[in-house]
Amino acid sequence: MTELNAIVESARAAFSLAVTPADLENAKAQFLGKTGRMTELMKGLGALSVDEKKSRGAAINLSKQAIEAALTERRAALALAELEVQLKAEALDVTLAGRKRGMGSLHPVSLSMERIEQIFGSMGFDVADGPEIENDWYNFGALNFPEDHPARAMHDTFYVEGGKLLRTHTSPMQNRYAVQHVKKHKAAMSAGAVMPEIRVIAPGRTYRVDSDATHSPMFHQVEGLWIGQNVSFKDLKVVFTDFCHTFFETKDLELRFRPSYFPFTEPSAEIDIQFQSGPLAGRWLEVAGSGQVHPRVVENFGLDPEQYIGFAFGMGADRLTMLRYGVNDLRLFFDGDIRFLSQFQ
Ligand code: PHE
Numbered sequence: 001m002t003e004l005n006a007i008v009e010s011a012r013a014a015f016s017l018a019v020t021p022a023d024l025e026n027a028k029a030q031f032l033g034k035t036g037r038m039t040e041l042m043k044g045l046g047a048l049s050v051d052e053k054k055s056r057g058a059a060i061n062l063s064k065q066a067i068e069a070a071l072t073e074r075r076a077a078l079a080l081a082e083l084e085v086q087l088k089a090e091a092l093d094v095t096l097a098g099r100k101r102g103m104g105s106l107h108p109v110s111l112s113m114e115r116i117e118q119i120f121g122s123m124g125f126d127v128a129d130g131p132e133i134e135n136d137w138y139n140f141g142a143l144n145f146p147e148d149h150p151a152r153a154m155h156d157t158f159y160v161e162g163g164k165l166l167r168t169h170t171s172p173m174q175n176r177y178a179v180q181h182v183k184k185h186k187a188a189m190s191a192g193a194v195m196p197e198i199r200v201i202a203p204g205r206t207y208r209v210d211s212d213a214t215h216s217p218m219f220h221q222v223e224g225l226w227i228g229q230n231v232s233f234k235d236l237k238v239v240f241t242d243f244c245h246t247f248f249e250t251k252d253l254e255l256r257f258r259p260s261y262f263p264f265t266e267p268s269a270e271i272d273i274q275f276q277s278g279p280l281a282g283r284w285l286e287v288a289g290s291g292q293v294h295p296r297v298v299e300n301f302g303l304d305p306e307q308y309i310g311f312a313f314g315m316g317a318d319r320l321t322m323l324r325y326g327v328n329d330l331r332l333f334f335d336g337d338i339r340f341l342s343q344f345q
Contacts, residue, residue, distance in 0.1 A: 004063040007037055011067040015074040021082075024074055031067050038064050102338075105345040109220055109333055112321040113203045116222050119246050123239060125224070126200045130173045132207070133164050138172035142300045143264035156209035158217075166207035169314055170223035171264060173202035174293075178227065178301035195308070197228035198301075203317065213329050220317035225293070227301070227310035233267075233292055236311040240290070244273055248324060252276040256284060265291025265312060273323075285323060288315035 011031045018024035031037050041060050045053050106114070117127050139157075158166040177200050185195050202223040211217050226235065237257065245251050253276060257269040268291035272284040290313035295305035318330055325344070327333070332340050 004041075004059055007031070007041075008063050008066045008070075012070045015070050018074065018078070021075070021078055024071070024078060028071055032064070032071075038067065105342065107333070107341065108325060108327075108344045109318055109321050111344060112317055112324065113220065113222070115247060116203060116243075116315075116317065116320075117201065119243055120201045120224065123242070124199055125226075126177075128173055128177045128200050128202045129204065130170075130176050130202060132167055132205055133160060134167040134172050135164055138175055139165060139167050139169075142175035142297065143171055144294050144296045144300075145263045158207050158209060168208050169206050170202050170204055170221040171312070171314055173200075173204075173223050174225050174264075174297065174312060175300055177202065177225065178303075182302040194229060195303070197226065197231070198310070199226050200224070213331065216318070216330050216334055218334070219330075222315050222317050224313045224315070225310065226312075227293065227298070227303070227308055229308060231310040233311060236290060236292075236313065240271060240288070240313065244287075247320065248275075250275070257290070260289065260291075262289060262291055264294050264297045265289075266294045267291055271313065271315075279326060280323065285319075286316075287319055287323070288313045290314070 011027075014027040014030065015024060018027050029036060033039065038060065042057075045057055045060070048056060121127065157168050160166065178198055181198050182189075182195065185193070189195050202225075204221065205218055206221045207218055208215070209217065224239075226239070237255070241255050244253060244255060254274045256272040256274070258272055260268045260270045262268045268289070270286055271288040271290055272286050274284050275281050290311065293310050293312050298305040298308055298310075301308075318333060321333070322328070322330065
């Protein structure tokens with residue numbers, strides 16, 4: 001009996017030393033295999049008497065069962081260990097922060113443009129869009145820039161192939177829009193009707209050969225045009241003052257119309273604003289060019305300047321955006337630095 005117990009114990013020890021399923025199967029063979037120790041003991045039974053066979057056989061069987069139980073237990077333990085190793089190797093660390101795809105947002109100048117469109121829209125202005133590659137007529141000729149007049153040199157122009165140019169201002173939209181408007185109402189007008197007023201803004205990109213902290217070769221303007229039978233400089237003042245109050249969300253600001261010159265307006269004025277409080281208080285800041293539309297420009301619309309009159313303005317949309325958000329370098333708008341842009345979400 002002690003001999004059998006010793007075999008069971010050594011089987012248990014051998015099994016627990018096995019660290020892989022293959023080790024375990026080898027250890028099993030030593031005890032339960034064809035030439036294993038238990039098998040050898042069973043073979044020895046043949047030489048015993050019937051009674052001895054019975055009791056010895058039963059004892060051997062019990063030991064064999066004990067060894068098989070130990071084997072099953074170890075197999076389960078090894079399988080579990082293996083599973084654990086596998087799980088660890090394939091583990092997903094769900095606590096790792098995900099990689100987010102950032103949400104885009106509108107550029108500050110686009111936000112301003114939308115705001116400007118909304119404000120003038122509420123005053124009954126249409127919004128028009130036009131080409132950035134222009135021809136000489138719309139950019140200069142229709143606007144009363146004489147052929148060889150030094151006024152053309154006021155704008156350092158980017159010329160492109162075929163005599164075309166990148167528009168130096170949004171003013172070419174005055175003629176483009178007005179001519180269409182006049183065409184639309186021509187029949188009614190020749191039957192004696194008065195033309196419905198032209199009231200439009202044209203926001204967009206403009207280009208000049210210029211580059212420093214306050215000038216970029218590409219910049220944004222918003223053109224405004226209001227033509228009717230009785231539209232005066234006083235209306236320009238009212239409209240522009242209202243616009244500034246709404247745009248900057250304050251009435252605590254002064255406007256100044258400073259005499260100036262443009263070939264397409266007469267009289268002409270630069271519009272300056274001055275905040276009465278806040279970080280920019282006390283400084284006059286130029287925001288737009290403006291004036292009463294020149295009779296020759298009205299004529300080029302296809303209208304009689306004796307009958308139709310009005311005003312135009314062109315404001316710097318980047319400038320307005322800088323003032324609204326307190327940005328002091330225009331180049332920040334065009335660098336595409338996400339740290340700057342994400343502040344306007
Ligand atoms: N086009 C002028 C500029 O770019 C601005 C302007 C527009 C002036 C309309 C008067 C009337 O400087």
